[in-house]
Amino acid sequence: MRRAVCPGSFDPITNGHLDIIERASGFFDEIIVAVGINQSKNRLFEPAERVEMIQEAVASLGNIKVDTFQGLIVEFCKAHQVQAIVKGLRAVSDFDYELQMAHMNRSLAGVDTLFMPAAPHYSFLSSSLVKEVATYGGDVSGLVPESVLRRLQERLSG
Ligand code: ADP
Numbered sequence: 653m654r655r656a657v658c659p660g661s662f663d664p665i666t667n668g669h670l671d672i673i674e675r676a677s678g679f680f681d682e683i684i685v686a687v688g689i690n691q692s693k694n695r696l697f698e699p700a701e702r703v704e705m706i707q708e709a710v711a712s713l714g715n716i717k718v719d720t721f722q723g724l725i726v727e728f729c730k731a732h733q734v735q736a737i738v739k740g741l742r743a744v745s746d747f748d749y750e751l752q753m754a755h756m757n758r759s760l761a762g763v764d765t766l767f768m769p770a771a772p773h774y775s776f777l778s779s780s781l782v783k784e785v786a787t788y789g790g791d792v793s794g795l796v797p798e799s800v801l802r803r804l805q806e807r808l809s810g
Contacts, residue, residue, distance in 0.1 A: 656682075665796070668775075671770070677715050684719055690722070699720050703720060750767065787808055
């Protein structure tokens with residue numbers, strides 16, 4: 653089975669992430685969306701909430717699983733028989749770091765990384781910007797899935 657992972661923090665998932673996941677799902681038998689649960693980072697949503705929001709957003713796609721990971725993504729790849737890591741690239745600024753990571757992951761475990769260009773209309777989009785705009789009452793509908801919009805409103809109004 654050809655299986656790839658789309659790793660990230662997804663705090664929360666955006667339509668930019670979703671676009672990459674959907675497009676990647678056409679090339680593989682199965683995509684695992686792996687939510688990094690690094691303790692040291694300041695997050696708006698708990699890992700379980702991030703997983704739920706992704707599950708709701710990908711419910712209509714047949715070959716996507718959602719899971720969490722801690723530590724090295726290559727260890728997750730080994731444990732789940734994943735052959736490739738899929739990453740979205742928004743701009744040249746993403747590329748520098750992503751290329752370094754890709755080389756490191758290949759040298760650590762022989763796992764290759766495939767890069768997909770972000771959809772132009774989502775290339776400015778990041779989870780952190782969505783949170784910032786939503787915090788100040790900006791309209792982020794159209795940038796995140798419905799389930800995320802609902803939870804952002806709940807979280808930020810409470
Ligand atoms: P962020 O970079 O927004 O904090 P993540 O760490 O969850 O988000 O990102 C996981 C992956 O998704 C990274 O490879 C990142 O480049 C990619 N990604 C993030 N936002 C977008 C977008 N708008 N379009 C395409 N890919 C994206």
